[in-house]
Amino acid sequence: MVPTDFKALIQRFYHLQSERVETYKLFEEGHEAYLRTGPHYDFDHYRQLVHEITQAFVGISNEVLQIKGKLHHDFDRPDLSEHIEKLQSKEKQKLELTAKLQLARQRAQDHPEEEDCQEKIQEIKQEIIKNKEALSEIMQDFKYDSEESD
Numbered sequence: 001m002v003p004t005d006f007k008a009l010i011q012r013f014y015h016l017q018s019e020r021v022e023t024y025k026l027f028e029e030g031h032e033a034y035l036r037t038g039p040h041y042d043f044d045h046y047r048q049l050v051h052e053i054t055q056a057f058v059g060i061s062n063e064v065l066q067i068k069g070k071l072h073h074d075f076d077r078p079d080l081s082e083h084i085e086k087l088q089s090k091e092k093q094k095l096e097l098t099a100k101l102q103l104a105r106q107r108a109q110d111h112p113e114e115e116d117c118q119e120k121i122q123e124i125k126q127e128i129i130k131n132k133e134a135l136s137e138i139m140q141d142f143k144y145d146s147e148e149s150d
Helices: 003-036 043-073 078-110 116-147
Strands: none
Touching: 003 043, 003 078, 003 116, 043 078, 078 116
16 A cells, blocks of 8 residues: 555545534434424425435445544554544534434424423534534544654
8 A cells, every 4th residue: 555545435425424514414404494393393304305315324434434444454553543433433522412402493493382402402512512512622633643654
């Protein structure tokens, strides 16, 4: 493997991360559209969206894991593969939190009389903020460590 392969792999990883960000945007927009169909929700369209989003995330995740393996074994960069391992764990948590937030938003819409719904939404939003901060930190560490070999 030549260094340009390493750089191409790193660039592909960054591209996949930006795809992940775009997929989250689509997921959020789709959920907002779904909530607008209440109280008689169009669940079929939403289920299809969730299916497509899940497939997108699985595809991204599988390719990121391949990159992780190549960095570790082909380029002898266990430090970078460790960053990706942490990132994958935080991305999984982010997806779980996003799903929790969507359920909480629907519950708040369906039961406006329940005062603790808004509180629950704020709690989940705070967890998502912490998660995004951790993801950003991991990405910074990855960027720093991947560039120091230049």
